[in-house]
Amino acid sequence: EVQLVESGGGLVQPGGSLRLSCAVSGFIVSSNYMTWVRQAPGKGLEWVSVIYSGGSTYYADSVKGRFTISRDNSKNTLYLEMNSLRVEDTAVYYCARDSAALKDWGQGTLVTVSS
Amino acid sequence: SYELTQPPSVSVSPGQTARITCSGDALPKKYAYWYQQKSGQAPVLVIYEDSKRPSGIPERFSGSSSGTMATLTISGAQVEDEADYYCYSTDSSGNYVFGTGTKVTVL
Numbered sequence: 001e002v003q004l005v006e007s008g009g010g011l012v013q014p015g016g017s018l019r020l021s022c023a024v025s026g027f028i029v030s031s032n033y034m035t036w037v038r039q040a041p042g043k044g045l046e047w048v049s050v051i052y053s054g055g056s057t058y059y060a061d062s063v064k065g066r067f068t069i070s071r072d073n074s075k076n077t078l079y080l081e082m083n084s085l086r087v088e089d090t091a092v093y094y095c096a097r098d099s100a101a102l103k104d105w106g107q108g109t110l111v112t113v114s115s
Numbered sequence: 116s117y118e119l120t121q122p123p124s125v126s127v128s129p130g131q132t133a134r135i136t137c138s139g140d141a142l143p144k145k146y147a148y149w150y151q152q153k154s155g156q157a158p159v160l161v162i163y164e165d166s167k168r169p170s171g172i173p174e175r176f177s178g179s180s181s182g183t184m185a186t187l188t189i190s191g192a193q194v195e196d197e198a199d200y201y202c203y204s205t206d207s208s209g210n211y212v213f214g215t216g217t218k219v220t221v222l
Contacts, residue, residue, distance in 0.1 A: 035211070037158075037213075044199075044201065044213060044214075044215060044216040045150070045152070045158065045201050045203075045213040045216070046213060047203075047210070047211040047212055047213055050211065058209065058210060060210065061116060094157055094158075099211065100146065100148055100163070100203070100204075100205070100211070101148060101160060101163040101164070101169075102148075102150070102158070102160055102203075103160050103169060105157040105158060105159075106157065107157060108157060
C-alpha cells in the first residue's frame with residue numbers, strides 16, 4: 001500500500017526555519033519524481049517544488065533561494081528545508097508522488113509563520 | 116509569471132452537465148491535469164494528460180483540450196461531486212502551476 005506521511009510543521013516566527021519530512025512507503029522515492037504543493041488557509045493550491053529521479057530540482061519563484069527540496073534514499077524520505085520564512089508561507093504543505101499526474105498525496109502538515 | 120485562469124464558481128443541478136474551463140497560453144503544447152479537492156481533504160487526480168481518467172474515477176468525469184483552453188466536464192453531476200477543482204500544467208520553462216480554482220456547487 002502506498003503511503004505518504006508529512007511531518008515537521010508547526011508555529012515559527014518570521015525569518016525562522018523549518019524542515020518538513022515526507023516519509024514514504026509502498027514505492028521508492030529516489031525512483032520517482034516528487035513534488036511539494038502548499039495551500040494557504042482559504043486559498044488555492046500552489047506548486048512549490050519538484051525533485052526528479054535524476055536529482056534535478058525546480059522551485060516556484062515565490063520560494064526560490066529560500067526553500068530546498070531533497071531526499072534521503074536510505075530513509076525513503078522526501079524533505080523540504082524552509083529558511084527565511086515569511087507570513088505568506090503559512091499554509092498546509094503536501095508532498096505528492098510524480099510531477100504532473102499526482103496520484104498519491106500525503107495528508108498535509110500545517111506551517112504557521114507568525115510573531 | 117504563467118497563469119491558468121478558471122471561473123471562480125460553477126453551479127449545476129443534480130444530473131446535469133457541469134463544464135469547467137482552464138485558460139493558459141501554453142496549453143496548446145502542454146498537457147492539462149485536473150484535481151478535485153473536497154473540504155479538509157488532499158486533492159485527488161481526476162483527469163491526466165488532457166483526457167485520460169485514472170482508475171477508480173467515475174466515467175462521468177471527462178477532459179478535453181483545444182487551443183489555449185482545457186475543459187473538465189462532469190456529465191450527470193452528483194451531489195458528491197461538489198468540491199473545488201483545479202487545473203494544473205507547466206509553462207514553457209518546465210515549472211508547474213495550478214489554476215485559480217473553481218468551486219462547483221451541485222444543487
